Amino acid sequence: MTYIGLMSGTSMDAVDVAVVDVADTVTLKYYFEHPIPHDLRQYVRRIHGDSCLSDVAEIDNKLGNLFADAVNQVIDSNEINREQISAIGSHGQTVFHKPDENKNSIQLGDPNVICAKTGIKTVADFRRMDMAFGGQGAPLAPAFHQFQFQDKKINRAILNIGGIANISLLPKAIDASVIGFDIGPGNCLLDDWNQKHNQTFMDKDSEWAAQGQVIPELLTLLFADPYFLLPYPKSTGRDYFNLNWLSDKLKDFRDIKHEDVQATLLELTTHSIANCIKQYFSECEELLICGGGANNPAITSRLAELLSSISVDTTSKAGIEPDAVEAVTFAWLAYCRVNNISLKLESITGSEKEVLLGGIYN
Numbered sequence: 001m002t003y004i005g006l007m008s009g010t011s012m013d014a015v016d017v018a019v020v021d022v023a024d025t026v027t028l029k030y031y032f033e034h035p036i037p038h039d040l041r042q043y044v045r046r047i048h049g050d051s052c053l054s055d056v057a058e059i060d061n062k063l064g065n066l067f068a069d070a071v072n073q074v075i076d077s078n079e080i081n082r083e084q085i086s087a088i089g090s091h092g093q094t095v096f097h098k099p100d101e102n103k104n105s106i107q108l109g110d111p112n113v114i115c116a117k118t119g120i121k122t123v124a125d126f127r128r129m130d131m132a133f134g135g136q137g138a139p140l141a142p143a144f145h146q147f148q149f150q151d152k153k154i155n156r157a158i159l160n161i162g163g164i165a166n167i168s169l170l171p172k173a174i175d176a177s178v179i180g181f182d183i184g185p186g187n188c189l190l191d192d193w194n195q196k197h198n199q200t201f202m203d204k205d206s207e208w209a210a211q212g213q214v215i216p217e218l219l220t221l222l223f224a225d226p227y228f229l230l231p232y233p234k235s236t237g238r239d240y241f242n243l244n245w246l247s248d249k250l251k252d253f254r255d256i257k258h259e260d261v262q263a264t265l266l267e268l269t270t271h272s273i274a275n276c277i278k279q280y281f282s283e284c285e286e287l288l289i290c291g292g293g294a295n296n297p298a299i300t301s302r303l304a305e306l307l308s309s310i311s312v313d314t315t316s317k318a319g320i321e322p323d324a325v326e327a328v329t330f331a332w333l334a335y336c337r338v339n340n341i342s343l344k345l346e347s348i349t350g351s352e353k354e355v356l357l358g359g360i361y362n
Helices: 038-045 053-077 111-118 128-132 141-149 188-198 216-223 243-250 258-280 297-306 322-338
Strands: 002-007 015-022 026-034 085-090 093-098 104-108 122-124 156-161 164-170 179-185 286-290 311-314 359-361
Touching (some): 002 053, 015 053, 038 053, 085 111, 111 122, 141 164, 156 258, 188 243, 188 258, 216 258, 258 297, 297 311
Parallel strands (some): 156 286
Antiparallel strands (some): 015 026, 093 104, 122 359, 156 164, 164 179
16 A cells, blocks of 8 residues: 655755555655745744744645645655555644643644645544643654564664654564653744844854863753753753753853854754664664754764664664655655554553544545
């Protein structure tokens, strides 16, 4: 059975499109990164809790069309028979995520538009049913990581470094609980601080960070944030970790060099990851990285230093290139929804029961 997965993460570097076959395991057939226009990216970044409904509705439509165009381009360029595609799984672009109190999460990219423009059944809105049953709504990738990457021969962790870093702890004892949660900022603060001061989309290979020095006092202050002290299950996003959050932490630091802040943020990302593995999965033998952070040698080499007793590699070692894993995840989640497969997420999101994720649009 063939499914297509769409992912536009918190980094918004591109729309990831994965075409997969699903059987006893998932096989990636095609992967493509569809560009996001700069003006649309900036428009989405300006959306926040006080935005007017007309702006939200407009972006919902624009993103729906963007996602549909990405699917159509992959189908046409690879001469794929549309009738052989069972469904599209679209995560959508998260613009609001509040897992506490009233629990809500909003992903834009109208699935009605995707279905209408591609002619293919579309599954979307994956988070909110989990939240309705008491879950955090995220991360959802650990369920797929368990299906695809758990190995009875090795204690393995899967680390996704997008805007937010999330981790899946996969013990080799197959009957043991799989734990997954959002660690904290991955690339989001690094990207935003760089964009503010260098007007470029990212600090490629952390070259700017390498020019700075880590400020221990600042790093200690950043780690004192309550989020890092929370037990799992937990999830977060740009609603929490953003430049306003960082500015508040910097208010008592005078004449600080911008590159020193960047170097410290790099340490925040890597140390928070290493700390979680040491705290929750001391028996870990192998760490496989996916997401945009897998392409950053400064991040991967620093993690290898901090986790010297663990083998550090990318998910390519287990058969799926790191940039494609998130899109593949939502192809698989579409497969689960279409086939009425509910997921047990209690130790991941905190959901009170097994949940059937996503709504079907056809």
